Amino acid sequence: MADRRFLMRFLTLLLLVLLAFPAQAQDRVIRTEQGTFALLNARIETITNGTIERGTVVLRDGVIEAVGTNVTPPADAQVIDAEGLTLYPGFIDGGTQIGLQEVGSQPETQDYNELGEVTPQMQALTAVNPNSVHFPIARVAGVTAALTSPTGGLMPGTAALVRFHGYTPAQMDTGFRGVALNFPNSARRGAFDRRTDEDIKKQFEEAMERLDETWDQALLFARIDSAGAASGQPQRPAYQPEMEALLPVLRGSAALLVEVNAAADILKALEWLEGRDVRAILTGVAEGWRVADHLATAGLPVITGPVLSMPTRGSDRYDRAYQNAALLRQAGLQVALRTREVENVRNLPFNAGFAVAWGRDLGFDRQAALEAITIAPARMFGVEDQLGSIEVGKAATLFAADGDPFEPSTQVQHLFIDGYQIPIESRQISLYEEFLNRNPGLTR
């Protein structure tokens, strides 16, 4: 690590020198520019086509135009020498509330939990605040997109996959929609959930009943709607916004994101999903390792995490949560990772690194972890034509790091989202630059 330290020192010194000359100080305004860029001499971890030890990537009109060792940079391209840097596709967080909350304790800034148990018509994208301070902080860690989801109740709303650049929700939208289902839960929430066993059982049964009723109602609604359309009559069933919102799930254009965690509930959810023709993605799946064989039989994709979380039972081995992703993948499942964060979505790469540290003996190596935050979620969300790897024709969403992006000491040096060059700036970095050597210091 010594060389890296030296480099860091040098860069910091350079920064201080720059700051010492106000005339040359950096523009504090974050402005992004789209253009034609050629990144030369880079190590390229493409994810889907191996690693190119020394190559070039050309970005034009928001997409990757060329990748390879024998690429000549176009004459009009801005050239970036990426010597010593490695390129990665932007990371994707498989589950967050980013954009839906600004400050944790302030209800005025929280827009992820609408009143009501069944509210699939609530659109996360509507409430995503493109100006949230959290987006720049996450993206300078290499995380460039996340599923952001409503929470609370049985069907809290429709989640969306957003990219971390844009001035309107529409500009941030990748197109993916998934209706969130909190599958009835028999586990306790946290160490201080003091409900009695009877209460938990009763609430579980009530929730199952409500789920079945809702689903039957949705099927009927869809049948009436389809019948109306088939008969060529413009008449539609009586307006029911909840049911309208479930139509895309029943017709396969939106996924059903099934949040389920306790082993018994996972089995129940698999049973419930059997025979229901939906694009289901299981989320959470904290105790998935206990029932990995059942999950493997069902073969549904899984978004699990945070990796940095506690075992669910006192008798569990201390590292079970760290290993869950690896054990699920070992069982043959498609696995993506999530932080379930807002302000610390930036920790996604560290979650991936922890999954490797505890999962490598089970075959969950660095490549597996990279896939779990790039191409795997891209495939689950049906956006693998845009995101998840460095390939020609995909969105020019990638970053250059001076080392392994899972290692805390690594710095992201260049960042592109849809071909926009994003400055490595955030409020947290600005505060560092302002206060490292505060002026005035102790005396005015």
Added chain:
Amino acid sequence: MRRFFPLLLLLTAAVHAQTAADLPPADARGDLLIRGATVLTITGGTLENTDIAVREGQIVEIGQGLSAPRGAQVIEAAGLHVMPGIIDAHSHIALSNVNEASNPVVAEVQMGDVTDPTQIGIYRALAGGVTTIHTMHGSANPIGGENETLKLRYGTFDPEDLHFEGAPRTIKFALGENPTRVHGRGRGIRPSTRMGVEQVFRESLTDAQRYRAAQRGAAEQGTTPPPYSRRMETLADIIEGEVLVHCHSYRADEILMLMDVLSDFGVDRITFQHANEAFKIAPELAAWGASASIFSDWWAYKFEVYYSTAFNAAILTRNGVRTSINSDSGELIRHLYHEAAKSQRYGDLSDDEALALITINPAWQLGIDDRVGSIEEGKDADLALFDGHPLSIYTRPVMTIVDGIVRFDAERDGDDMRLDVDPAAEIEDVRLYVHDEDTCLRDAFVF
């Protein structure tokens, strides 16, 4: 048959995983030779291929080619990194209660009375290389209770066994939103503002000054002393420097306020806990001699931590403020080595500076740096062994040693390391992890 017995015993030991019941008694002090490790001493650089000899729980020699003390267990540590046992200056594990929220001032209560040595969270912290924790009262009150410094001698049912003998007394103070929310808004009594918080300190400390003066006067003149008050005793001890202050705080202005108050009462030592905005007043903290114990990157969970930066540790360190990184969480305590590593993403701390955040610096803040926090001859053999450099994301803790006794061993330990198993429970609870467990406001809203 007889001569095969030792071999058989050895084989059984290798096959059968250790349980919590197999752990040595809490008063055991080990003899060890750790051989051929990369030793991260923190205070004396990094030593390659080095041995550490431990006798009766203390480090007696650090060097090469050491011979094992008689009867000592030998740990072959080639390829492993050894660092001082990690110290968490802010924890709420191993406690059956956290907040006595019934009054803005509860200096009379002590966390040592609610130590729970059986919690599995203690073992999970050990499995993350932690050997000493500062179990703190909550942050509901401007002046909370006395905290307790513990060594993680997991395996005992006696709370006394965990207490870090000789550690200075410490007390919890709290500023800002928590005390004003709990008392002002929750109960309709002062403080409901940061102005009120200041006056709670000034009034309480003045009362304590007069209480102690009256005691002294009565002793000199042979008259009746004031009625005994445990609360006043503790507050007076703070003024006399017998009790170290650890203050929950976030905003820069409130930190400045408390430094002024303490100066007025002649108190010259404080550690600001959390202190998300400490970076804004790093020069003032350094000039006062105050220290900070902070999160690596937690922020935005409430308004007073919205203007935070994860570069806090780096800014404070570079400005000469002694800084530690703590957990305040039963989850985060398991990977404080990783939290320390983040100071290399958010700033440019050297390996030693980063590791000092979880070793010698918190030891100093708790007043136990003569005993723990670095690998030095004469210090306690509280050590954490890793399969690589502890600041790398790919590294795993493999063994944790307290007083020369191995209390976590990734190779030998069984899956279920609970000490206290409820034989009546047919089905064990499943508890999903929620983010804000074991934090400062537990028990504060029960009324």
